[in-house]
Amino acid sequence: MTDLQERLVAYSLAETLRRLRAHIGEQELNPEELADETALPVTVVRALLNGDDPGTTTVEERVCSRIKNLSDAHLHKYGKREGDLVAEVHTRLGISDVWARKLLRGEKVPNVTLLHGIADFFEVDGGEAFFTAPPAEALNRVLQLRLNRYETPEVDPVQVLMERYGVVGSDLRLHGAALTNEQLEALLAGVIKSVMPTIQQQGDAPR
Template sequence: MDTPVSETLRRLDAQIEAQNLDRQTVLNSHMLAGLTSLPEDTVTALLHGECVPELDFNDRVLSRIRAFVARHRADANKSETQLTREVQAALHLSRPWARSIIRGEKVPNSKTLHELAVYFELDGQETYFTSPAADALNRALQRILLRYEPPERDPLEALMERYGVLGSDMRVHGSASGIASKEQLAALLEGVFKSVIPPKHGGPDR
């Protein structure tokens, strides 16, 4: 991910402080472990800014599959046989192969792993199973951040405010809705640009 987990946590902590939120509620290790299929102690360590040992690829995938299946079966109240049947039909696998996958006994090939993630509608698709622990947690934290961090301002709105252009100023020829066409918007922006950017020497407008 472009934004590291440390930066996501910093921004979340800023919102927690600004909005007087309970950090243990927003960043609940048990909840995050369920969302990511990571061990809870791994999540806790990462939330405290600690480094965690990384499993090799195969062990990582199998561990995540086992954790996800256990949670899914508990939430959906499904037996192993029932889930095996569903995965077998959805992914067009043999019964033994489907059973070995949901038991976390064998690492699926990339195509099957992708189809498994798509079937269960997992965030990040196959990277849900393959991402390093910090990236997997970061993906879940980014979604939480969206709930609390104000969205970025619209750049046009910010530009208008910077130069004192109000909604009432944008009403053209009695139009109650403001700018009525792209051409009018372009004319407005051209006027703004001309007022703040000097013409180039040697240009046609000198």
């Protein structure tokens, strides 16, 4: 993730928190509950809620940590022994019990196929991204779900069209054409003007 992307993610989380707190008032967000929902360490959740930097982690570290946290939470919730969970994962994913145990303990990094299987096994939202997303992005995803209880998400038809044809902000940045809001507005205005004569001609055509 680039520095720009990190700043955008941090800004998005801060904005979600601002809007959510405007709805819930003095009610505090529970770091322990959010840690359970995101499989993030409680210390990381607290830091993010306070607007602090939780530190840098690699994708591999995030994956291993969140698998272990999910495994521990699963054992606690269902009162299982580690051997029982290992046997279930071993059978479900078709891997050895030794490999399953190392995965669940966060000692080994799974490949993409195994990570997909683990996501299905624990029934997490977001699939593989649940394990790989940076902490701020992972927390923001969960908070957005809570925010949607208070706000009805608005569908931006322009954004839908841009995504449909692959013209999204991240794509423009990757191609070195970072557009300001004014430039994007001018671009869209030009597109609209170019199609208006066609629409008018269709409306004036004899029936």
